[in-house]
Each structure stands twice: as structure tokens, then as C-alpha cells.
Amino acid sequence: MHLGLLQKGQTAVVTGLSPACRKEVRQRLLDLGFVKGAEIRVQNISPLNDPVSYNIYNTLISLRRNDAANVLIEIKEQNV
Amino acid sequence: MKMNTMCDVCELNASAKLKKLGDAADRSDYTIALAGNPNTGKSTVFNALTGLKQHTGNWPGKTVVRAEGSFSYDGRKFKIVDLPGTYSLLSTSEDEEVARDFVLFGKPDVTVVVVDASRLQRNLSLVLQILEITPRVVLCLNLMDEARRHHITIDVRTLSRDLGIPVVAASARSKEGIPELLKTVHQMATGSVWPSKKTVLHTPDKTGRAIDEVAHALSELDPALPNTRWLAMRLMEEDSSIITALQKEELSPKIDEEKLKPVLELASTYREELGDTYRNDLVEAIYARSAQIVKGSVASDTSQRSFRVDRAIDNIVTHKIWGFPIMFLLLGIVLWITIVGANYPSQWLSGLLLGNIYPFLKSGAQSLNFPWWLSGFLIDGVYMSTAWVVSVMLPPMAIFFPLFTLLEDFGYLPRVAFNLDRIFKTAGAHGKQALTMTMGFGCNAAGVVATRIINSPREKLIAILTNNFSLCNGRWPTQILLATIFLGALASHGGAQVIPVLAVVCVAVLGILFTFFTSWLLSNTLLKGASSFFTLELPPYRPPKLWQTLYTSFIDRTLIILGRAVVFAAPAGAIIWLISNINVSGQSVALWLIQGLDPVGLFIGLNGVILLAYIVAIPANEIVIPTILMLTALVVGSTGVGNGAGVLFEASDSQVAVLLQAGGWTTLTAVNVMLFSLLHNPCSTTIYTIYKETGSRKWTTVATLLPVLYGVIVCFLCTRIWNYFS
Numbered sequence: 001m002h003l004g005l006l007q008k009g010q011t012a013v014v015t016g017l018s019p020a021c022r023k024e025v026r027q028r029l030l031d032l033g034f035v036k037g038a039e040i041r042v043q044n045i046s047p048l049n050d051p052v053s054y055n056i057y058n059t060l061i062s063l064r065r066n067d068a069a070n071v072l073i074e075i076k077e078q079n080v
Numbered sequence: 081m082k083m084n085t086m087c088d089v090c091e092l093n094a095s096a097k098l099k100k101l102g103d104a105a106d107r108s109d110y111t112i113a114l115a116g117n118p119n120t121g122k123s124t125v126f127n128a129l130t131g132l133k134q135h136t137g138n139w140p141g142k143t144v145v146r147a148e149g150s151f152s153y154d155g156r157k158f159k160i161v162d163l164p165g166t167y168s169l170l171s172t173s174e175d176e177e178v179a180r181d182f183v184l185f186g187k188p189d190v191t192v193v194v195v196d197a198s199r200l201q202r203n204l205s206l207v208l209q210i211l212e213i214t215p216r217v218v219l220c221l222n223l224m225d226e227a228r229r230h231h232i233t234i235d236v237r238t239l240s241r242d243l244g245i246p247v248v249a250a251s252a253r254s255k256e257g258i259p260e261l262l263k264t265v266h267q268m269a270t271g272s273v274w275p276s277k278k279t280v281l282h283t284p285d286k287t288g289r290a291i292d293e294v295a296h297a298l299s300e301l302d303p304a305l306p307n308t309r310w311l312a313m314r315l316m317e318e319d320s321s322i323i324t325a326l327q328k329e330e331l332s333p334k335i336d337e338e339k340l341k342p343v344l345e346l347a348s349t350y351r352e353e354l355g356d357t358y359r360n361d362l363v364e365a366i367y368a369r370s371a372q373i374v375k376g377s378v379a380s381d382t383s384q385r386s387f388r389v390d391r392a393i394d395n396i397v398t399h400k401i402w403g404f405p406i407m408f409l410l411l412g413i414v415l416w417i418t419i420v421g422a423n424y425p426s427q428w429l430s431g432l433l434l435g436n437i438y439p440f441l442k443s444g445a446q447s448l449n450f451p452w453w454l455s456g457f458l459i460d461g462v463y464m465s466t467a468w469v470v471s472v473m474l475p476p477m478a479i480f481f482p483l484f485t486l487l488e489d490f491g492y493l494p495r496v497a498f499n500l501d502r503i504f505k506t507a508g509a510h511g512k513q514a515l516t517m518t519m520g521f522g523c524n525a526a527g528v529v530a531t532r533i534i535n536s537p538r539e540k541l542i543a544i545l546t547n548n549f550s551l552c553n554g555r556w557p558t559q560i561l562l563a564t565i566f567l568g569a570l571a572s573h574g575g576a577q578v579i580p581v582l583a584v585v586c587v588a589v590l591g592i593l594f595t596f597f598t599s600w601l602l603s604n605t606l607l608k609g610a611s612s613f614f615t616l617e618l619p620p621y622r623p624p625k626l627w628q629t630l631y632t633s634f635i636d637r638t639l640i641i642l643g644r645a646v647v648f649a650a651p652a653g654a655i656i657w658l659i660s661n662i663n664v665s666g667q668s669v670a671l672w673l674i675q676g677l678d679p680v681g682l683f684i685g686l687n688g689v690i691l692l693a694y695i696v697a698i699p700a701n702e703i704v705i706p707t708i709l710m711l712t713a714l715v716v717g718s719t720g721v722g723n724g725a726g727v728l729f730e731a732s733d734s735q736v737a738v739l740l741q742a743g744g745w746t747t748l749t750a751v752n753v754m755l756f757s758l759l760h761n762p763c764s765t766t767i768y769t770i771y772k773e774t775g776s777r778k779w780t781t782v783a784t785l786l787p788v789l790y791g792v793i794v795c796f797l798c799t800r801i802w803n804y805f806s
Contacts, residue, residue: 031168048502
């Protein structure tokens with residue numbers, strides 16, 4: 001499962017970065033806190049459906065959906 | 081003057097010993113580096129210490145070049161260097177390189193790391209990385225007021241003990257904690273306080289062993305070399321500036337290129353063996369350590385509830401249905417206030433500069449027996465157009481920039497980038513271009529400077545090359561005047577108000593469409609390449625500081641741009657006067673030029689006067705219309721308006737209409753001038769700024785000529801289509 005598939009209302013934990021992810025993208029994602037064990041939630045979705053802003057370590061970081069696919073996650077809980 | 085209270089001069093108040101020296105940092109006893117994540121109020125701390133009004137932007141990556149300032153405290157002079165805000169020091173971006181190299185090579189006496197108290201865990205990552213380079217660090221726990229509001233309590237003593245460095249709690253906006261910060265910095269710089277121990281990161285087996293062994297190899301070459309672990313980490317990352325420094329014996333006299341070779345080979349063996357795991361392990365270790373520290377010192381009362389105001393605002397301004405209307409409404413309000421509000425100070429300034437000072441200068445020149453050509457050249461030419469530019473350019477900028485800065489400091493502008501990114505992505509551009517485009521509605525030169533926030537060079541260039549398609553303040557009045565005179569007249573009663581407004585909005589929207597189209601075109605031709613990685617932090621909303629915003633946006637943006645415009649306006653005024661007054665074979669140079677340009681102009685639905693006006697009025701779009709009027713009066717001959725050859729003038733709408741119609745204008749001409757006003761070369765201030773930002777003649781030329789090409793094609797097509805239907 002990757003971050004691009006995370007729905008609003010779900011909480012997930014980052015499990016790592018996709019091996020396919022380019023070096024500079026990997027560096028940037030790590031710098032922004034997309035590290036194994038980080039808790040992540042969808043905060044807002046842009047009116048045009050892309051990008052999506054995520055709450056990670058109490059900060060809102062927005063990523064385009066195709067870039068978010070580089071972040072591997074595991075769903076933790078489902079609040080409906 | 082500010083009155084000193086008893087507290088201000090009290091011995092016990094550390095601020096009393098503070099003397100702000102602005103940027104007069106020539107000689108100093110100590111050097112302080114200021115580091116921190118973006119949006120931690122780092123620049124506010126910098127301003128509180130130095131008094132230098134450096135602009136504090138509320139979006140990441142604002143301070144791209146490092147700013148310096150200085151202050152004197154307790155008889156010692158401190159130089160303080162504001163490093164770019166970065167999340168980390170591990171990557172290859174320009175910002176991080178500047179920050180990293182300064183902390184290592186600049187050998188600051190103290191490095192102050194500013195962190196956001198509400199986001200301590202995330203911010204500690206940078207602190208731990210800096211501690212690997214130097215132990216001489218003071219942690220400034222900023223934004224304590226926000227943390228308290230979010231019910232976060234931090235045990236400063238425990239935090240300080242765990243990190244082994246002094247920690248000062250502060251709220252730089254209200255100057256809380258600044259005296260303590262000064263005292264602590266002073267103590268560490270003078271050596272009366274020492275950091276207690278070094279935090280060693282516990283990296284997993286293989287990665288930890290790799291770092292240890294490379295560090296060990298360096299220590300063997302020079303046992304006195306400090307921070308070998310950090311150097312080892314950099315060698316593992318193939319950091320070229322560190323490798324070069326070591327090879328050139330800059331970091332240690334005992335290490336040279338020859339001796340470094342086996343160490344580099346060792347590092348590269350490990351690099352190949354570990355691959356991506358190395359970086360993953362390292363960052364995970366940093367975050368694990370941060371989590372451990374935060375656990376021991378931070379107590380928060382379920383932070384979910386505390387940010388609910390931010391969440392509520394975000395839900396509205398990025399709403400599927402309301403997001404866009406709110407955005408257009410806010411931009412519309414800002415432009416409306418600018419255009420309407422600027423009229424009053426503009427009239428006042430022009431009354432002063434042109435109504436009072438101009439006749440005074442003229443009569444002065446007469447009483448001093450200046451020859452007519454000298455007073456004409458200096459006063460009608462140089463003074464007149466400079467005064468004109470100041471009076472029409474200053475008020476809108478002095479209104480637009482502060483309003484824009486308020487939206488920026490509040491935190492709204494990054495949301496605009498968030499809303500619009502999808503469209504820019506389709507065009508192969510960067511979402512932050514939305515911000516530079518919006519800035520362009522105020523001034524294209526300022527918009528071009530703002531592209532610094534885009535860190536990918538390709539996308540930055542696209543943003544620069546397309547900024548001119550945002551209809552700037554200098555062009556709105558032209559649009560409004562022509563639409564009112566020529567299009568308002570077409571409509572029956574009632575429509576006379578609505579049609580011109582709609583027409584101007586259409587032109588502005590056309591500009592936005594050209595921005596997207598050109599971005600797309602460049603992405604697929606001259607600037608081919610995949611749309612790069614886009615990340616954007618949406619900072620927390622913060623109440624902007626009204627007076628500071630007014631002051632800094634005036635100094636930083638308005639005066640710089642106005643200064644550049646004046647430099648170009650003076651010679652243009654001279655040229656306008658000269659071509660109108662120098663006669664060759666019986667008529668003025670201006671008339672010869674107009675006759676020469678007429679065939680070309682008429683072919684694309686304009687005329688020679690308009691083309692010549694656009695050529696000579698290149699310094700500022702604001703003087704295009706006055707130049708057109710003056711040249712038209714010159715061509716038509718006596719019409720009862722105007723002040724003579726080469727003298728710019730203003731007239732009422734009806735006088736303008738009569739004059740332009742006598743000059744051969746039709747509704748089509750007006751429509752074409754409106755289009756050409758959108759699609760022509762940027763003003764010389766913008767061209768100069770583009771050259772400064774790109775450093776490239778080639779791209780400056782493209783930025784200048786591409787819009788002219790568009791303008792010629794669009795006017796030509798508009799004329800053909802118009803003539804076909806009428």
C-alpha cells in the first residue's frame with residue numbers, strides 16, 4: 001500500500017520509501033520526515049484533486065499524487 | 081524617539097546591554113550563525129537581535145542568500161549570519177549547501193538553532209545534525225506563545241540536559257526570551273558556558289560501522305581533526321565541497337589528496353554496499369533519537385484539538401467548490417483597493433510634482449536665462465517623465481505590496497499554490513509559480529524576483545519567462561481608460577458601466593491563459609523535461625504584524641523597484657523630448673519615425689504613433705498613454721490640447737477621445753492597443769531584473785521578444801477577423 005491510496009479520515013504509518021524512487025526525491029522525502037514509523041493523515045485535498053496535503057509530525061506537507069506513491073504505508077486505524 | 085523606562089536601562093535587563101548595529105558588520109569579536117527549519121520565526125529572531133529589517137516570509141525557502149547583521153552586547157561586537165531555512169543538512173540543494181558549509185567552514189563561535197516549540201520533534205532532526213558538526217550550539221525554543229495556546233508544555237531543563245546544550249524558551253515576536261538568549265550566546269561565545277557532551281546517534285549495525293570506520297580512518301591521518309564522524313558522513317554522501325576542502329589541506333594540514341585516496345575508496349566501497357539503506361538508516365536514527373528526547377521533555381494535551389482553527393480555515397480556502405471563488409475574490413479585492421485607492425495619492429503627487437514643482441522649475445530656468453533647448457531637455461524631458469513615473473507608479477505599489485505581504489505573512493499564499501498546482505503541473509511548471517504570477521499583477525519585476533522561491537532551475541526559468549503575462553499595475557490604467565472611452569461608448573445605457581469592466585477582466589484572464597500556454601510551450605520545446613518533484617509546506621496561520629509589514633514591504637519591494645524605474649525613466653524622458661524637438665529636413669525625428677513605422681503599425685491594426693510610444697516608453701508602462709497622446713498631438717497638429725512638442729500631458733476622457741479619433745483611432749485600434757498592452761516586451765526595469773536573476777543574455781532576449789511576437793500575431797489576427805465580420 002502506498003500514500004497515494006490513503007483516504008481522508010484514515011491514519012497510516014510510513015513503512016519506508018519505494019525502491020523505485022529517484023535519489024533526489026528520496027532525499028527530499030526523508031528530509032521532510034517521511035521516515036519509517038512516522039504517523040500520517042490526509043489533511044486536505046486540492047480543489048482540482050491533486051496535490052494532497054498530509055499531516056506528518058504536526059506539519060502540513062503537500063505532495064502530488066504521483067510523488068506520494070513513492071511513500072509506502074500501512075493503515076493503522078480507520079475513523080469513519 | 082523611544083522613551084526608556086526604568087526596566088529598559090536596568091542592569092538586570094540583558095537587553096539594556098544590547099546595541100543593535102544593523103548591517104554594519106565589518107569588524108566583530110564573535111560570529112554567530114542562525115540556523116533553523118523554515119517557518120520557525122528565524123528571521124524574527126534575527127530582527128529582534130539586530131534591528132535590521134529583514135523581511136520575514138511565511139513560506140519555505142525565502143532566505144535563499146544568507147543575510148548578515150550585527151549587534152553589540154556587553155562591550156563585545158557580534159556578527160550574526162542568517163542561514164537559509166532548511167529541514168536538514170544532508171541533501172544537495174543549494175540552501176542546505178550554504179547552511180552546511182557555513183557551519184563547518186565559517187567556524188561560527190556559536191550556532192543558534194531556532195526551533196518551533198509546537199513542532200519540536202520534527203525540528204530536532206536539524207539540531208541533531210548540527211550537533212554532529214559542532215557542539216557550540218544554543219537552542220532557541222521559539223514560538224512558545226503558540227505552543228502554550230496549543231497546550232504543549234516543554235521541560236526546558238530536561239531538554240537541555242538530554243541535548244547537552246543550553247536551551248532558551250522564547251517568543252521572538254513579543255521579544256520574550258530575547259534577553260536570556262543574548263546572555264546565553266554571550267556566555268558560550270566568551271567560554272563561560274560549555275556544551276556538556278556530544279550526542280552520538282545510534283545508527284544500525286552496518287551503517288554505524290561504515291561511519292565509524294571512515295571516521296576512524298580520518299582520525300588516523302590527523303588525530304586532532306574535529307568532527308570526524310560528520311566528515312565521514314559527508315564522504316559517504318560524496319559531498320564534493322568537503323572532499324575538495326580535505327584534498328586542498330583546508331581542514332587539516334596533515335591530510336592531502338594522496339592520503340585521502342584510501343579513505344575515499346573505503347567510503348565508496350561502503351556506499352556501493354549499502355546503497356539507499358545508508359540514508360534510510362541515518363535519517364531513521366535521527367528521528368528515533370528525536371522521538372526519544374521529545375518523550376522525555378514534551379507533554380501535549382492531545383494536539384488534535386489545538387490546531388482546529390487552522391484546520392477550519394484550510395477546509396474553507398481549499399474547499400472543492402469555495403476554494404477558487406475565495407481566491408479570485410481576494411485577488412479581486414486586492415486589485416480593486418490598489419486601483420481605486422491609488423488614484424488619490426497619485427493625484428496629490430502629480431499635483432505636487434507636475435502642478436507645482438514643474439512650473440516653478442520652468443520659471444526658475446527662465447529667470448536664470450536657460451536657453452529654450454536646455455530647459456526643455458532637462459525639465460520637459462528628464463524631470464517630467466521621472467516625476468510622471470514616480471507619481472503614477474509609487475501609490476499603486478505602496479498599496480499592492482503591503483496587501484500582498486499581509487496575505488503572505490498570514491499564510492494564505494501557499495494555499496493558492498496548493499489550489500493551482502494541478503494546472504501548473506499539466507503545463508510542466510511548478511505550483512509556486514502561482515505565487516509569482518499573482519505577484520506579477522502588482523509588478524512584473526517583483527514577480528521575477530519572487531521566483532527565487534522555486535528551487536528547480538527549469539521551473540524557475542519558466543516562471544520568469546511567463547511573468548510578463550500577468551497584467552501589472554502599470555497597465556491596468558491603460559486598459560481601463562481605453563475600455564471606458566471606446567468600448568463603453570458602444571454599449572447602450574447601463575452597459576456603459578459593465579462592458580468596460582468585463583473587457584479589462586477578459587484581458588487579464590487572457591494573460592493568465594497565455595501564462596499557462598507559454599509554460600506548456602516552453603516545457604515542450606526550449607525547456608524540455610519532466611515536471612520536477614513538488615513539495616510545499618502549508619505553514620500554520622499566523623496573525624501578520626501590520627506595521628512591520630507596511631514598513632518592510634515598502635522598503636524591500638516598493639523603493640527598490642521604484643529606484644530602478646527612475647533610473648530608466650530619466651533617459652527615456654530625454655529621448656522623448658529630443659526626438660520631438662530635433663528637426664531633420666524640415667520635420668522632427670519623431671515624425672520621421674512615425675511615418676516609417678506607420679505601414680507596419682497599420683498592417684497589424686495599430687499605427688506608427690503607438691509603436692513609437694511603446695519603443696520610447698520602455699522604462700514604464702505608465703508613460704505609454706501620455707507618450708501616445710503627446711505624439712498624436714504632434715502628428716495631428718493643433719487640437720487645443722497638449723503643451724508642445726516632447727511635453728507629456730494628461731487630459732480628460734472626452735479630450736482624449738477627440739484627440740485619438742483625430743489621430744485615426746477606431747474601436748478596433750483601441751482593442752488592439754489593449755491586447756498589445758498585455759502582449760509586448762516587459763518594461764526595462766523587468767528586463768534588467770530578468771537579466772540579474774537569470775544571468776543569461778539568451779533568456780533575457782527570449783523573455784523580451786517572445787511577448788512582442790505574440791502581440792504582433794494576436795493584433796494581426798484580431799484585425800483580420802474584425803474586418804472579416806464588419
